[in-house]
Amino acid sequence: MSEASVPPVNERKRGSGVKRVYDVLRDEILDLVLAPGSPIDEIQLAERLAMSRTPIREALVRLASEGLVTTLPNRSTVVANIDFLNLQAFFDALTVMYRVTTRLAAQNRTEENLEMIRARQADFARAVESHDALAMIASNAEFHKAIATAARNPYFAGLANRLLDDGRRLMRVYYSSFGDHLPHCYVVEHEDIIAAIVARDVARADLLATAHADQIVSHIRAVIARDDRLHIDL
Amino acid sequence: MSEASVPPVNERKRGSGVKRVYDVLRDEILDLVLAPGSPIDEIQLAERLAMSRTPIREALVRLASEGLVTTLPNRSTVVANIDFLNLQAFFDALTVMYRVTTRLAAQNRTEENLEMIRARQADFARAVESHDALAMIASNAEFHKAIATAARNPYFAGLANRLLDDGRRLMRVYYSSFGDHLPHCYVVEHEDIIAAIVARDVARADLLATAHADQIVSHIRAVIARDDRLHIDL
DNA sequence: TGCATATTGTTTGTCGACAAGAAATTCGAT
DNA sequence: ATCGAATTTCTTGTCGACAAACAATATGCA
Numbered sequence: 147m148s149e150a151s152v153p154p155v156n157e158r159k160r161g162s163g164v165k166r167v168y169d170v171l172r173d174e175i176l177d178l179v180l181a182p183g184s185p186i187d188e189i190q191l192a193e194r195l196a197m198s199r200t201p202i203r204e205a206l207v208r209l210a211s212e213g214l215v216t217t218l219p220n221r222s223t224v225v226a227n228i229d230f231l232n233l234q235a236f237f238d239a240l241t242v243m244y245r246v247t248t249r250l251a252a253q254n255r256t257e258e259n260l261e262m263i264r265a266r267q268a269d270f271a272r273a274v275e276s277h278d279a280l281a282m283i284a285s286n287a288e289f290h291k292a293i294a295t296a297a298r299n300p301y302f303a304g305l306a307n308r309l310l311d312d313g314r315r316l317m318r319v320y321y322s323s324f325g326d327h328l329p330h331c332y333v334v335e336h337e338d339i340i341a342a343i344v345a346r347d348v349a350r351a352d353l354l355a356t357a358h359a360d361q362i363v364s365h366i367r368a369v370i371a372r373d374d375r376l377h378i379d380l
Numbered sequence: 381m382s383e384a385s386v387p388p389v390n391e392r393k394r395g396s397g398v399k400r401v402y403d404v405l406r407d408e409i410l411d412l413v414l415a416p417g418s419p420i421d422e423i424q425l426a427e428r429l430a431m432s433r434t435p436i437r438e439a440l441v442r443l444a445s446e447g448l449v450t451t452l453p454n455r456s457t458v459v460a461n462i463d464f465l466n467l468q469a470f471f472d473a474l475t476v477m478y479r480v481t482t483r484l485a486a487q488n489r490t491e492e493n494l495e496m497i498r499a500r501q502a503d504f505a506r507a508v509e510s511h512d513a514l515a516m517i518a519s520n521a522e523f524h525k526a527i528a529t530a531a532r533n534p535y536f537a538g539l540a541n542r543l544l545d546d547g548r549r550l551m552r553v554y555y556s557s558f559g560d561h562l563p564h565c566y567v568v569e570h571e572d573i574i575a576a577i578v579a580r581d582v583a584r585a586d587l588l589a590t591a592h593a594d595q596i597v598s599h600i601r602a603v604i605a606r607d608d609r610l611h612i613d614l
Numbered sequence: 615t616g617c618a619t620a621t622t623g624t625t626t627g628t629c630g631a632c633a634a635g636a637a638a639t640t641c642g643a644t
Numbered sequence: 645a646t647c648g649a650a651t652t653t654c655t656t657g658t659c660g661a662c663a664a665a666c667a668a669t670a671t672g673c674a
Binding site: 160161187188189199203219220221222223 | 654655656657663664665
């Protein structure tokens with residue numbers, strides 16, 4: 147056949163549709179490009195991503211079961227709210243998760259895991275150095291996800307993913323609070339944690355993870371308290 | 381119009397489709413009616429439940445994100461395997477989950493929670509009394525889910541759901557191992573746990589939860605060791 | 615006969631369309 | 645003019661159909 151069947155530039159691979167929608171929506175939700183509580187219109191999304199509503203709905207179902215969106219029956223699905231009322235639950239779970247994943251990482255880590263953890267820590271240090279608050283938040287989450295992976299426990303890994311995603315959104319609300327010297331102590335703490343994991347020192351890993359969690363909790367608490375006062379002033 | 385538009389008896393309410401498929405499949409997977417690893421045919425399911433493939437696919441996506449099925453791209457989705465190789469991870473997570481949810485339940489429970497927990501414990505005792513192993517397994521999971529609810533922490537509740545679902549499948553593999561007197565000690569331990577939650581005795585709740593977890597872990601370990609020997613004999 | 619290739623068949627991924635609910639709007643009555 | 649009811653509009657939930665990808669079978673060649 148002489149006619150060259152030129153494939154349209156927008157030709158998509160089969161099966162990539164759902165994953166694409168999921169990735170785009172997930173990023174936009176975690177980066178607060180989509181504000182919590184804002185509705186998600188399926189048709190609009192379908193037009194924007196140049197595909198049918200079916201893959202979009204399947205992506206939404208997945209996001210819903212991960213708690214990132216809420217589907218109101220027969221009504222629009224909305225971006226999940228950040229639950230400021232139940233922050234204590236978040237802090238409790240975060241602390242436990244940090245402790246157990248860091249402990250288990252010290253027990254079960256491989257050389258491969260260490261490489262990944264060090265790479266994520268390098269990303270984090272770079273973000274801190276260039277004062278990029280958004281990159282700091284994201285790379286911090288990735289650092290702890292790498293530790294959770296090294297812990298070799300899918301149940302804790304799932305918990306970590308959920309907590310760190312919510313944490314990303316939560317911190318992004320207050321990202322202006324990240325100043326110059328405070329993040330640097332996080333870098334040092336991360337280095338200490340890595341050292342404990344390398345040395346397979348479980349007790350020390352637990353101790354450092356607890357301290358790290360406390361640090362973050364009190365930081366967020368301080369920022370929110372300040373913010374509350376501002377709200378009261380209005 | 382004279383012709384009475386008789387609605388077919390099978391008229392379904394709008395929006396109930398996905399939930400129905402999800403519930404049916406979930407039950408069949410947890411009860412091992414669908415064997416781990418067996419493929420799920422969408423068309424067959426669509427015919428069986430008298431609906432289109434669309435709601436079935438959405439239910440499958442949800443089940444996949446909860447780890448109950450695995451979707452092979454462009455190939456059939458299969459019931460998730462029970463991971464016998466990584467049992468240590470399951471035991472680790474189960475122990476931590478029991479401890480934190482029971483602790484938090486002792487802290488945060490309401491009277492309403494207590495009623496629910498006692499009701500589930502009554503179900504469990506009834507199942508033990510009538511030597512119904514399948515009901516025992518299910519009602520035991522529901523008992524601990526009620527405690528997780530009383531803990532008022534959605535992150536731990538999610539972890540508990542996942543662990544208890546996997547545990548239900550795991551125990552059902554060995555359900556013949558539940559004899560006459562062993563379950564009774566579980567009933568007593570449950571009663572002690574309830575007492576600690578009622579008394580808001582956090583330390584004691586933690587202690588009892590730890591012992592309860594150890595009990596279950598060693599029980600399952602013993603059953604599996606016996607089973608392994610059988611396998612070796614073949 | 616044994617292996618590589620072409621063909622057929624089955625199952626998934628995606629699409630456009632239609633019907634049911636809910637929100638928004640219009641209309642009417644007090 | 646305001647409140648309530650009917651209608652319109654808009655979005656979701658479901659459906660049947662088509663196309664791509666994988667599996668199985670059949671075909672051709674050494």
